[in-house]
Amino acid sequence: MKEKQAIFQPIFGDSWHTLPPVMKLHYANRPDSTEEYLAVGELEVKAAPALRLISPVLRLLGGPPVVNARNVPVTVCFKSEPHKNTLHFVRTFHFSGKPPYVFHSRMVPSGGNRVAEVMKFGLVWRMKYKWQERRVILEHDGYALNFFGKRLRVPLTWILGSVHAEEHPIDDTHFSMKVEIAHPLWGFVYGYRGWFKMEQPDG
Numbered sequence: 001m002k003e004k005q006a007i008f009q010p011i012f013g014d015s016w017h018t019l020p021p022v023m024k025l026h027y028a029n030r031p032d033s034t035e036e037y038l039a040v041g042e043l044e045v046k047a048a049p050a051l052r053l054i055s056p057v058l059r060l061l062g063g064p065p066v067v068n069a070r071n072v073p074v075t076v077c078f079k080s081e082p083h084k085n086t087l088h089f090v091r092t093f094h095f096s097g098k099p100p101y102v103f104h105s106r107m108v109p110s111g112g113n114r115v116a117e118v119m120k121f122g123l124v125w126r127m128k129y130k131w132q133e134r135r136v137i138l139e140h141d142g143y144a145l146n147f148f149g150k151r152l153r154v155p156l157t158w159i160l161g162s163v164h165a166e167e168h169p170i171d172d173t174h175f176s177m178k179v180e181i182a183h184p185l186w187g188f189v190y191g192y193r194g195w196f197k198m199e200q201p202d203g
């Protein structure tokens with residue numbers, strides 16, 4: 001039986017074969033399986049003052065942590081799911097003196113290089129994946145809502161801002177990354193940046 005290709009191989013297209021080892025390991029999960037890969041690292045998290053005022057609400061909505069903090073230990077477990085072509089991200093932030101903060105989302109291929117990141121309560125960030133100038137670029141492609149199994153585009157960029165993310169290979173097991181949300185009128189809203197080490201799976 002032919003081995004299944006990685007979930008993200010068709011998303012990267014021809015670029016998949018030119019990805020460095022750390023990026024192939026980062027996106028190695030195959031569909032319809034119980035595969036798990038782990039990344040461990042540190043992040044700096046920053047949030048605009050206005051966003052921090054509503055952080056309790058955003059926490060209830062299951063979003064990322066809205067704080068200002070440096071050198072935050074973070075683990076990310078990348079999980080395949082049986083009978084699904086999705087990649088489940090389980091991000092755990094370990095803030096000093098506080099319980100771990102867990103942020104879940106699922107990456108769902110949407111045709112070509114498009115991916116939908118589905119979060120709690122059905123909020124969806126749409127993005128386009130690119131391997132360009134030796135970096136993975138996640139390009140903003142708007143927002144959507146999951147509604148009775150359908151994904152409906154909604155004009156939320158003028159409310160939430162646009163998202164830009166990049167991942168840079170450092171060596172065969174380490175990569176750096178950054179995520180930033182910026183509003184067209186108010187500027188910087190939220191972001192985090194840092195580095196991760198991909199742990200080799202057992203066996």
